[in-house]
Amino acid sequence: MKSAESAPIRAAHSRETPSVGRLLGTSEQMREVRDLISRVADTDVTVLIRGESGTGKELVARAIHRSSPRRDRTFVKVNCAALPSELLESELFGFERGAFTGAIQQKPGKFEFANQGTMFLDEISEMHPPLQAKLLQVLQDGEFSRLGGREDVRVDVRIVAATNRDLESAVSNGMFREDLFFRLNVVCITLPPLRQRRDEIPILTELFLRHYAEHYNKPHITLRDATMCLFQRYQWPGNVRELENLIKRAVVLGSDDSIHRELAESIAGRTKGPGPIPVLQWPTKPVQPARSPEIVSVPAAATFAATAIGSLKDIARQAARMAERELISRTLQQTRWNRREAASILGISYKALLYKIKEAELDKTS
Incomplete structure (x- = not known):
């Protein structure tokens, strides 16, 4: 059973705030981050992004989505620390009519909105153990049941999770399921702090x-x-x-x-x-x-x-120009010089990209 998603909902979830430079840098650490993004983007493996608050974890998740075959589908972000456990369950998995007081009609959850797209679970360490078990089922079987529901809902969603906590310690303390940790930690991308x-x-x-x-x-x-x-x-x-x-x-x-x-x-x-x-x-x-x-x-x-x-x-200014040139060049190589696709990944207009290519004197041999 699949839930169709309306255009307004898709637009709301796909909207992105313009930001620039978070993933630029000449350090070996940031080069490794960009390399990992390009290597995992065209797969469906789950990715765990680790780093302190403000290092750009959501930006990495969006970069993975924009470089993936799912780029034209929905990117849905859910902050696991923003809602109490009971509300988070209905937000993620939806609910049936009559599931609880006030549930006057069926409501699909975020997983259904993200069907065939990417789900970004921020602050995954804050998810309570009962919900962790339900998330594990989605990762294993690609299905779940809405709150108060009896039918299974099947979805095809890529999961990217992020945390600023030590998940290994949370596993040792019994606060995070070990089997879920291994499911999420297929590929780990660690973002260095600015200092x-x-x-x-x-x-x-x-x-x-x-x-x-x-x-x-x-x-x-x-x-x-x-x-x-x-x-x-x-x-x-x-x-x-x-x-x-x-x-x-x-x-x-x-x-x-x-x-x-x-x-x-x-x-x-x-x-x-x-x-x-x-x-x-x-x-x-x-x-x-x-x-x-x-x-x-x-x-x-x-x-x-x-x-x-x-x-x-x-x-x-010189360093910024060099870093920008490198990022544009790498993106063009990754997209095999599909400039419209590269512009979408970089988050700039097609016209702006053409100008920057000319300004940086880039060509396919660069």
Whole structure:
């Protein structure tokens, strides 16, 4: 038994918020992430995405979907921590009329909406054990019953799950089913936190600056060198999402004053706690050491950046262009130079992709 999905529902589930740069980067870790996405996308294996909040787990799930044979079907996201267990069950599996008080008519669940598409289960570690058993049945047999129902509903859904928790510990503590863990963990993609990708912060910053200036029709602003120094010293507990939101605020306000002040205060507070602040290392010509052995202040760090060969802004722009060129080239190779398909995967218009191909001087031999 299958449930047909209406066009409005399909459109609502397929809508995506524009975001740029989360999966870019020149580090070996991010290259491995992109490589894994391209290798698993055209299969139906379940994928477990691991990483701290804000590292881009949903973006990876969407990239897998957009690169898969299911790209023209529905992508459905469900946050397993957003609803109580009872509501989550009816949300995922639907319910029959009379299943509980207030159930005046049958309602299909998210699994039926995702039929022949992709289901993204975020924060899978928060799912309660009884629901885990029902999810396991879907993974094993491709079927389930609605709440209060007697008939089995068959679906063809690819599962991509994500967590920021240690699932192995949850299994050991009896909070997560071991058999479900093995079913989900066929391919594991681990996203590194931003503090382990500090060399890529200028690249991401420039990409976000360009994107949101265009998105909000605002002039392109340039962050001062002192702010970029703070970016390198900050611990980024919210990871790339936090960086993106800070850049969005700076673009909308037309200045980096507020984020400069906020980060400076945060860093000052954090330095009182345990753990050293990472040493700032610029990929530029070293300058003479200061005469005083005192700790370098933020203004001194700004002077250091300003006196180095080539400004940080130029370095960031060049790195952003190189990273963007690499991503476009890899996507074109993956799609065998089907430019419309590549534009869809990259989340840009076909016309914009043609312009970028010409600007980057890319061809099939690149």
